[in-house]
Amino acid sequence: MSQTATASKASTVEALRKRTYNIRRHALRMGEVQGQGYVGQALGIADVLAVSYFHALKIDPKNPEWEERDRFLLSIGHYAIALYAALIEAGVISEDEIEDYGSDDSILPMSGMAAYTPGMEITGGSLGHGLGIGVGMALGLKRKQSTSRIFNLLSDGELNEGSTWEAVASAAHWKLDNLIAIVDVNDQQADDKSSMVLNYEPIADKWTAFGWETYRVDGNDLEAVLEAFDSALASNSDKPRVIICDTLMGCGVPFLERRDKTHFIRVDENEWSLALKELDDVYGIQSGEK
Template sequence: MSASLSRVEPGDLEKLKRHAYRIRRNALLMGEVQGQGYVGQALGVADVLAVAYFRHLKFRADDPEWEGRDRFLLSIGHYAIALYAALIEAGIVSEDEIENYGSDNSILPMSGMAAYTPGMEITGGSLGHGLGIGVGMALGLKRKSSDSFIYNLLSDGELNEGSTWEAAASASHWKLNNLIAIVDVNDQQADDKSSTVLAYEPIADKWTAFGWETWRVNGNDLEELVQAFDAAVSSESDKPRVIICDTLMGRGVPLLEARDKTHFIRVDENEWSLALAQLDDVYGIK
């Protein structure tokens, strides 16, 4: 299903663009602290996080456990640097924590753990569990007559996991229209390209066959993302929803966009400042 052609105001897109810029910048600054991190994924998914957090998610920055919040589940725990960058931009985590990223006793460990970080709903890492947890949460919210949504960010590599598809089938069975899955398709995982390890196409048809409302968009195009998120949230269907986002690792930093893509992009010590400068140039920041 293509994204609904809802009207997107230019001013709204400009605000989201600024949020996406700052999410990318936060991720680069954290990566520079440790000299490493999954910054390629963070740069790639920044636009998705900007639209999710600053157009649709209900949250209270000063009360991350507010009962009426929407829940954002990070199934892919190694993307934690991306979610931290968004939580900092949202004011849930202090910007001062950037300099502590990945350090002993930091609230921002290199792999996401719910017990450490405000706004981190689940501990992700061993892939394939996030959507199942999301199904349980969505069912629980339904039984509490809550109008909150569960968002679950998962990766194309997680489509290798049978548990993901078991969760997808159960979500459809229980008519969990308060569950929105977001699949980051960057065609990279630890051993090789995701499509080489286990072919996932036709990805949209598979989700549709499992009984989900399905949108596929350019995950680095804010207008397409807004239209898909708007359609998913406003749909009156009783089906769960999935937004499949094709993204480019390293997006927004030309030197990393052009680098041979692997699961973990190497950034040399002298390249962090260059990456930040290139990001500013791309966004027209002086």
Template sequence: MTTTAHAGAVHRDRRLAAVDEFAYRLRHNVLDMGQEQGQGYVGQALGAADILATVYAEHLRFRADDPDWAGRDRFLLSTGHYAIGLYAALAEAGIVPRDELLTYGSDDSRLPMSGMSTYTPGMEISGGSLGHGLPIAVGMALGLRHQDSQARVFNFLSDGELDEGSTWEAAMSAHHHQLGNLIAMVDINALQADGPTAGVLSTEPVHDKWTACGWRTYRVDGNDTGALLGAFDEAAAGAAVRGAPAVVLCDTRVGKGVPLLETREKAHFMRIDEHEWQICRDQLTAGYDLEDAR
């Protein structure tokens, strides 16, 4: 291996290690918050942890001490019920104090169970009915371009959200306006409130549909941080004030990292017994240690 190639490999290994560690800590934060309520959208947050870690550890431009910095990249959580996962990421990014996570879902907390921009630093939009995030992202990306800003907009969606017509209208609008400063990601965990996504409303072939809408499209294993890093690197490399928007389709597993929860039925909104939380932490740590040893 040449010196340049070796240096590149070492750099990539360091980036991957940083993402993996971020995701591991993020998942621990999710378990800590979940225990405060004994239930919640824990499975989705665990499944999406690697996506959030890749974006926050390696791609998102922000200032932890100034969440409203005008030059920041905007991260929009279209799926408001995934807020527990985003709070965990914001804590690891230094935007929200880690000890504040234990107020999750309680009265007067800045961390409500569904994301609200008026409460939480780093939460750009309020979550609720699905299908709103991408339309807002399109408007925001267009507005930033009119302001001659180099900031990018990152929008997180779920596969269930692809049932919404507003999502596809926004996708076509992003291409029409050539919003090259917009990067979307879709958590494809094949599950939504009413059951398996394929049974509620099949969205396949989803890669072809985004491509047909004019997006630069990548589909990867959303729990493979190496694949995620490569896809987001390509998406970011092609970002521009004017050009084709990009989307990273991420196939994930609900409860990833905690075998006890990966196989749990009725996993959309999980109820977890008090004695199970430490089992979850132990399984998460054991899995991380095993991967690290390899």
């Protein structure tokens, strides 16, 4: 790689790192408003959302329903706080909406609903249906000869659902090279660790066997996520793509990283300010710089 290319890549990574900080901070602020929320997942998936919204996706923040946009589908509806944080950072949603998160008549309900929120393409629940919707959308775009892509974020727990694997098979059958699935592997779901409820390994081999072009990365290694997205976007294969991202719930806030992992991480009232301070410290942000 030339010095110019290296410098350009470093600049891109640094710009995305600032986005990850802001996404994590927006999510924590929303959590503080309600005193709860799936902040563990939001912190864990922030790097992936930063690369998605500020590097990969073709969108118009001023016109979320622009026909030529790429569509980002949140199959895991309870991750809404994470997507809201990305949409706020992207300028699709005003930062002022944070103060109304989860309240009556808010455009940011605690579980994502397309009818309420600009930029929310689908209502992601019950779980296991997002990828099927994505297959339908991708096939429709193909038949319209559109160059737009579908990105679908789903969870390791959704791999328990038979409908997910029907969608995986269908996407390969229809050669949907305009579909990119993103799997968040944090090994947590409501009943237990995902791997204990129903073991999903060897996860990459399964997707490959179904006919997908498969990538697996540390989802909290920003540079690795960036490279995986670039490879998926640049590929000339007629296969759909999947980027499997191993993430750590609570990433970016050390005391939450260390906390016993459950589907819903508890954060006490006095800990929200501590979480924001630790996030600032991790990113080297001084008071007044935000």
